[in-house]
Amino acid sequence: MKALVYNRDFEGNIKLCERKEPQIINSKDAIVKVTLSTICTSDLHIIKGFVPVAKNDTVLGHEFVGEIVAVGDDVKNLSIGDRVCANCETFCGECYFCKRGFINNCVNGGWELGCRIDGCQAEYVRVPYAENGLTKLPEGVSYESALFVGDILSSGYFGTEMCEIKDGDTIAVIGAGPVGLCAMMCAKYMKAGKVIAIDIDETRLKIASDKGLADFVFNPQNCDIENEVKKLTENRGADGVIECAGVKETFEMSWKIARPNAIVGVVAMYEEPLSLPLPDMYGKNLTFKTGGVDAIHCQKLVKLIEEKKISTDFLITQKFKLENIIEAYRYFNDKPQGCLKIAITP
Ligand SMILES: NC(=O)c1ccc[n+]([C@@H]2O[C@H](COP(=O)([O-])OP(=O)(O)OC[C@H]3O[C@@H](n4cnc5c(N)ncnc54)[C@H](O)[C@@H]3O)[C@@H](O)[C@H]2O)c1
Ligand SMILES: [Zn+2]
Numbered sequence: 001m002k003a004l005v006y007n008r009d010f011e012g013n014i015k016l017c018e019r020k021e022p023q024i025i026n027s028k029d030a031i032v033k034v035t036l037s038t039i040c041t042s043d044l045h046i047i048k049g050f051v052p053v054a055k056n057d058t059v060l061g062h063e064f065v066g067e068i069v070a071v072g073d074d075v076k077n078l079s080i081g082d083r084v085c086a087n088c089e090t091f092c093g094e095c096y097f098c099k100r101g102f103i104n105n106c107v108n109g110g111w112e113l114g115c116r117i118d119g120c121q122a123e124y125v126r127v128p129y130a131e132n133g134l135t136k137l138p139e140g141v142s143y144e145s146a147l148f149v150g151d152i153l154s155s156g157y158f159g160t161e162m163c164e165i166k167d168g169d170t171i172a173v174i175g176a177g178p179v180g181l182c183a184m185m186c187a188k189y190m191k192a193g194k195v196i197a198i199d200i201d202e203t204r205l206k207i208a209s210d211k212g213l214a215d216f217v218f219n220p221q222n223c224d225i226e227n228e229v230k231k232l233t234e235n236r237g238a239d240g241v242i243e244c245a246g247v248k249e250t251f252e253m254s255w256k257i258a259r260p261n262a263i264v265g266v267v268a269m270y271e272e273p274l275s276l277p278l279p280d281m282y283g284k285n286l287t288f289k290t291g292g293v294d295a296i297h298c299q300k301l302v303k304l305i306e307e308k309k310i311s312t313d314f315l316i317t318q319k320f321k322l323e324n325i326i327e328a329y330r331y332f333n334d335k336p337q338g339c340l341k342i343a344i345t346p
C-alpha cells in the first residue's frame, strides 16, 4: 500500500513509500481502511525535528476516519464494515492514568499513531486498543464531518475544559487556526458569555467572526491587546485564556490578558523552551494548565455533530489525493491565505 513515511534520511524527512498492509498483531487491534485523513500542525513539528519521541521510519498521521476491515478477537463493540472516527491517542483504559481520564499519559499508549507506531497517512492503519480508540459514526454523520473529532476538535474542547468555563465567562482564544477555531466553538457550546479571538491573520479572524465563533476579534499587530481585553471586561482581563498559537509572543500574551485568578490553558505546542516572569506575575494568582490533549470525549463530540450543535465542516479548505501527499504537506506548511485544514482522500 501507499504510505507517507517519516525518515530522517529522506529529503525533507518524508517520502511516499510502498509498505506492507498492516495486520492484526494483538487481539485488541483493529485494521481500518482510511477513507479520509488529514495533516496536523503536529506532523509539521515532527518533520522539522521538534518531537524527540517521534520514531524514525514511521508512517505519519494521527487524525482520520475510515471503515473497519478487520478486528482482533477481543474487540467486541466494533465489527467489520463499521464507519469510525479515530482518537489521536492510543490508550489501554486500565492503567493508573487512563482510570483518571489522563489518556495522553497512558502507560501503554499515548500519542503513538503516526509518532511511535505507523499512522494513518496510508491506505490502511492498525489501531491498538481499538475499542477505546475508535468511535462508531451514526448514519447522519459523514466522514468529512467527523474527521477532526479525535484530534483538533478534542484539543479545542480540552482547552475549554482546562479553563473550567462558567456561564457568561469571557474567554480569550489566542490563535484562530483550526485548533483555536475549535476551542472557540466549544467555548460557545459551554456558554461562555464573550469569546475573543486573537490572531495576526486577518482571514482567520474573519472566519471566526463570520462563523459566529467569536464575538470580538483582534489583531495584536494593530492594537494594544491587553487594553482591548480589559475594555471588554470592566478592566479585569479574561476569565480564561486558551493559547492555541504556539509562539513566544502568544505565550507571554496569555498571562498578560488573563484577569487575576484566571486559568490559562495552553494547548499549543512550542518549538523552544519558554519561561514565565514570575516576579512580574506575582499577585496575579494565575493557574496555568498545559497539555497534550486527553481526548476522552469523542463519543460526546460525535453526538454534538449529529445534533448539529457544532460543526467543523468548514475547516476542510482543500483536498489532496494520497498519491499527492508530499504536495499537500508543502501546501499545508506554506499555509496560503484561506488554508485551514486539508483532507487526504484515497
Ligand atoms: N495539545 C494538543 O494535544 C494539540 C493537538 C493538536 C494541535 N496542537 C497544537 O496546537 C497549536 C495550534 O494548532 P493549529 O493547527 O491551529 O495551528 P496553526 O499554526 O494553524 O494556528 C496557529 C495560529 O496562531 C497564529 N499566530 C501566530 N503567531 C501569532 C501571534 N504572534 N499573535 C497571534 N496569533 C499568532 C497564526 O496566525 C495561526 O492562525 C499548534 O501548536 C499545534 O501543534 C496541540
Ligand atoms: Zn494532531
Ligand SMILES: [Zn+2]
Binding pocket: 091, 092, 093, 094, 095, 096, 097, 098, 099, 105, 106, 107, 108, 109
Ligand atoms: Zn492506559
